[in-house]
Amino acid sequence: MTTHPADPPKTSAATMTRDNYKFPSHRLLRQQRTDRTPVVLVACGSFSPINNQHIRMFGQAVRYTQTHPNANLEIVGSYLSPVSDKYGKSGLESGSHRVRMCELAADDEGGSKLLMVDPWEAVQPEYTPTAEALDHFDQEINGKLDGILTKDGSRRIPVHIMLLGGSDLLTSMASPGVWDQKDVDHILKDYGAIIVERVGEPTPADVLNDPEYKLHKTPPIKEYGESSTIIRSHRQQGMAIKALTPKSVIDYIETHHLWAPTTV
Numbered sequence: 001m002t003t004h005p006a007d008p009p010k011t012s013a014a015t016m017t018r019d020n021y022k023f024p025s026h027r028l029l030r031q032q033r034t035d036r037t038p039v040v041l042v043a044c045g046s047f048s049p050i051n052n053q054h055i056r057m058f059g060q061a062v063r064y065t066q067t068h069p070n071a072n073l074e075i076v077g078s079y080l081s082p083v084s085d086k087y088g089k090s091g092l093e094s095g096s097h098r099v100r101m102c103e104l105a106a107d108d109e110g111g112s113k114l115l116m117v118d119p120w121e122a123v124q125p126e127y128t129p130t131a132e133a134l135d136h137f138d139q140e141i142n143g144k145l146d147g148i149l150t151k152d153g154s155r156r157i158p159v160h161i162m163l164l165g166g167s168d169l170l171t172s173m174a175s176p177g178v179w180d181q182k183d184v185d186h187i188l189k190d191y192g193a194i195i196v197e198r199v200g201e202p203t204p205a206d207v208l209n210d211p212e213y214k215l216h217k218t219p220p221i222k223e224y225g226e227s228s229t230i231i232r233s234h235r236q237q238g239m240a241i242k243a244l245t246p247k248s249v250i251d252y253i254e255t256h257h258l259w260a261p262t263t264v
């Protein structure tokens with residue numbers, strides 16, 4: 001039976017504001033395909049712009065769940081959650097551009113996949129710490145949508161919200177002063193994370209070793225020299241950005257002159 005809900009969104013998430021915000025759920029499975037623990041993956045980040053490695057993180061997480069049956073996880077939905085402009089990181093384009101590029105990349109993946117873009121963080125007037133962003137997903141999926149129907153259709157159960165990120169995220173969690181320890185505990189004990197080893201960024205072994213942390217670690221994605229920093233730098237030098245991000249995103253960047261060299 002079809003486990004997806006019916007209607008694709010009529011408007012782009014990039015046009016949403018706080019006033020007309022609607023949680024995107026068009027690719028969220030409404031019924032489990034297995035008896036494993038249902039999981040929604042949330043990748044929080046700048047995505048300025050989204051690049052191929054960001055998209056591959058989701059594939060790596062799927063492979064992890066398939067090759068580690070003992071983890072007992074079924075991914076029933078995946079989200080990109082671009083951070084608010086107020087995050088203030090250097091090279092951060094406006095939220096509406098970043099959300100739209102994430103959407104183009106998610107659609108490029110093909111409609112049958114589970115990837116969506118939630119503009120909620122991006123439309124907030126202030127920066128939202130990641131723990132609160134995950135609480136938002138929990139409220140939308142387990143509160144408002146009432147979780148997911150089990151495979152046999154007999155009952156609804158809660159979906160586990162899990163953070164998806166690269167190992168630099170753990171390095172930053174282990175660095176004093178960057179994260180509130182309460183938030184790290186809330187994220188890693190109450191939700192959990194799938195962490196993709198990032199080349200050159202070994203997972204800190206001894207700092208985040210609390211046995212209550214629900215951490216799943218995957219091997220690194222093969223490096224092809226793709227990163228958001230490289231895309232921005234190529235643009236600023238007037239170089240082509242072919243193949244670093246989907247073609248639809250490249251076209252968008254060029255049409256909107258994003259990160260183009262400034263002429264004085």
Ligand SMILES: Nc1ncnc2c1ncn2[C@@H]1O[C@H](COP(=O)(O)OP(=O)(O)OP(=O)(O)O)[C@@H](O)[C@H]1O
Binds near residue numbers: 046054165197198
């Ligand atoms: N090559 C990669 N391998 C694993 N994880 C990655 C890779 N590239 C990015 N990520 C992860 O993607 C998420 C979003 O990253 P974000 O856009 O915030 O920063 P970034 O990709 O490092 O970009 P920038 O170059 O702008 O610093 C983070 O969790 C980051 O760890």
Ligand SMILES: NC(=O)c1ccc[n+]([C@@H]2O[C@H](COP(=O)(O)O)[C@@H](O)[C@H]2O)c1
Binds near residue numbers: 045178179
């Ligand atoms: N205290 C926090 O909640 C906290 C701290 C640092 C980064 N983050 C998040 O990590 C993601 C990646 O950030 P960076 O690109 O700065 O590594 C962003 O979504 C950001 O919001 C959260």
